[in-house]
Amino acid sequence: MSYSKPKFKEKYGNFINGKFVAPVDGEYFDNTSPVDNSLIAKYPRSKQADVENAVAAANAAKETWGNTSAAARAALLNKVADIIEANLEEFALVETCDNGKPIRETLNADVPLAVDHWRYFAAVIRAEEGSATELDENTLSMNIKEPLGVVAQIIPWNFPLLMLSWKLPPALAAGNCVVLKPAEQTPSTATLLMEKIAEVFPPGVVNVIHGFGPEAGKPLASSSEVDKVAFTGETTTGQLIMQYASKNLNPVTMELGGKSPNIFFNSVMDEDDAFLDKAIEGAVLFAFNQGEVCTCPSRLLVQEDIYDKFMERVIARTEAIVQSNPYNTACMVGAQASNDQFEKILSYIKIGKEEGAKVLTGGEACKLDGELGNGFYVQPTILEGHNKMRVFQEEIFGPVVCVTKFKDEAEALEIANDTLYGLGAGVWTRDAHQLYQIPRAIKAGRVWVNCYHAYPAHAPFGGYKKSGFGRENHLMMMNYYRQTKNMLISY
Ligand code: NAD
Numbered sequence: 001m002s003y004s005k006p007k008f009k010e011k012y013g014n015f016i017n018g019k020f021v022a023p024v025d026g027e028y029f030d031n032t033s034p035v036d037n038s039l040i041a042k043y044p045r046s047k048q049a050d051v052e053n054a055v056a057a058a059n060a061a062k063e064t065w066g067n068t069s070a071a072a073r074a075a076l077l078n079k080v081a082d083i084i085e086a087n088l089e090e091f092a093l094v095e096t097c098d099n100g101k102p103i104r105e106t107l108n109a110d111v112p113l114a115v116d117h118w119r120y121f122a123a124v125i126r127a128e129e130g131s132a133t134e135l136d137e138n139t140l141s142m143n144i145k146e147p148l149g150v151v152a153q154i155i156p157w158n159f160p161l162l163m164l165s166w167k168l169p170p171a172l173a174a175g176n177c178v179v180l181k182p183a184e185q186t187p188s189t190a191t192l193l194m195e196k197i198a199e200v201f202p203p204g205v206v207n208v209i210h211g212f213g214p215e216a217g218k219p220l221a222s223s224s225e226v227d228k229v230a231f232t233g234e235t236t237t238g239q240l241i242m243q244y245a246s247k248n249l250n251p252v253t254m255e256l257g258g259k260s261p262n263i264f265f266n267s268v269m270d271e272d273d274a275f276l277d278k279a280i281e282g283a284v285l286f287a288f289n290q291g292e293v294c295t296c297p298s299r300l301l302v303q304e305d306i307y308d309k310f311m312e313r314v315i316a317r318t319e320a321i322v323q324s325n326p327y328n329t330a331c332m333v334g335a336q337a338s339n340d341q342f343e344k345i346l347s348y349i350k351i352g353k354e355e356g357a358k359v360l361t362g363g364e365a366c367k368l369d370g371e372l373g374n375g376f377y378v379q380p381t382i383l384e385g386h387n388k389m390r391v392f393q394e395e396i397f398g399p400v401v402c403v404t405k406f407k408d409e410a411e412a413l414e415i416a417n418d419t420l421y422g423l424g425a426g427v428w429t430r431d432a433h434q435l436y437q438i439p440r441a442i443k444a445g446r447v448w449v450n451c452y453h454a455y456p457a458h459a460p461f462g463g464y465k466k467s468g469f470g471r472e473n474h475l476m477m478m479n480y481y482r483q484t485k486n487m488l489i490s491y
Pocket residue numbers: 154155156157158159181182183184211212213214216217218221232233234235237238240241254255256257258293294295395397423462463467468
């Protein structure tokens with residue numbers, strides 16, 4: 001089944017104080033689709049003045065919203081979930097157009113998961129109970145949770161609607177007002193959502209401003225009128241944002257880059273077994289969904305005694321991947337999100353070759369027919385080398401897997417942990433000892449064992465080392481958006 005490019009207006013506004021407004025200085029930027037490099041629409045190129053207006057609107061709304069009952073807040077979060085769900089296909093199409101990922105992914109994963117995150121935090125606030133302890137017969141100790149006030153949220157382009165849905169629901173559930181900046185490459189689903197939910201929240205509770213990092217993101221993260229900065233993006237951008245927020249001593253959460261190992265022990269190898277098929281899928285499919293996933297299993301570690309046979313299967317499976325029109329439901333690998341990203345990936349493949357890595361498959365841009373020929377497609381690529389190479393150490397964020405061998409458990413762990421990052425990891429084994437002890441010894445916030453890439457709303461997600469700090473999802477998330485006040489009441 002095939003869809004086609006959705007329709008857009010000529011230009012869109014920022015969403016501030018419950019209304020769409022033009023940027024103060026009237027400047028817009030062109031947003032294009034990576035599917036075929038065609039124009040989508042113009043979006044505001046916001047600056048300091050737009051940020052100030054959005055932050056002021058959020059501040060004006062925070063007292064009332066912060067005092068709204070949990071039941072009322074939950075009802076509105078559920079309403080957003082219902083609206084996204086009722087328009088699932090439209091959101092999926094717009095996301096595919098804006099980001100380039102296949103419609104198969106946006107329809108079946110990104111948008112349904114976004115819906116679930118809104119519902120999850122609606123449920124969390126309803127299920128919470130307060131705590132009170134008697135110190136003695138005359139004194140009560142009570143812990144009260146209060147919202148922080150106004151939260152600045154800055155998100156990347158790789159899961160535009162889903163990252164928004166990881167960020168907004170817990171902040172709103174906790175009683176905060178929000179100013180969110182989507183990535184300049186993918187402003188469309190955030191705008192579509194604001195159009196659909198324009199009337200759901202009181203004016204000022206949710207505000208979205210568009211624009212570039214240094215022009216709109218920096219004044220937002222630096223604002224002395226916000227009370228917290230939540231960021232998802234590259235590690236180097238995260239370092240800048242911490243500097244901006246530190247001037248106001250504002251708390252930050254940082255969800256940053258990764259270079260995740262995916263480790264295959266020799267016990268996966270049994271030619272007659274469905275488990276091996278699953279392991280091959282685990283090595284291939286999750287690495288090649290454009291590779292634009294922060295936990296992409298981009299370092300493949302295979303035990304040396306199964307290496308040749310295992311890699312033969314991995315290469316054959318990779319070469320069978322359908323790379324085609326992202327609007328077609330048969331497409332498995334779509335376009336890279338932008339020309340910059342496309343160029344960066346090709347330059348890393350070149351760096352890998354210069355470092356002496358061997359190209360086992362792929363290694364080139366992928367030229368599709370017709371108008372898709374103007375889009376940004378890269379062949380699923382496997383580079384064989386060693387872990388000290390730059391392609392093994394630096395985040396490429398594309399469909400490029402770097403593979404190396406290991407001898408035993410100790411060497412597998414040494415290679416897996418020899419990275420600046422610590423976001424995700426995969427372990428594949430049938431050995432009961434390894435099932436627990438290997439994930440335990442990996443320095444990463446999420447380890448998948450005999451599976452990869454599920455992101456349920458109830459499972460805490462976040463990084464070790466330069467992959468960041470703080471967690472997303474799970475009810476613990478509420479504490480990243482609240483203060484705890486203790487009252488000692490004598491009566
Ligand atoms: P990026 O850091 O370039 O941009 C992210 C956001 O920050 C964008 O909205 C951008 O406009 C803004 N920004 C850029 N410079 C800024 C500045 N100086 N001040 C304020 N804001 C600024 O990241 P990206 O290229 O959009 O996204 C890819 C990165 O995101 C990868 O490193 C990936 O691993 C990471 N990521 C991490 C997670 C996670 O949960 N850990 C999830 C998704 C993506």
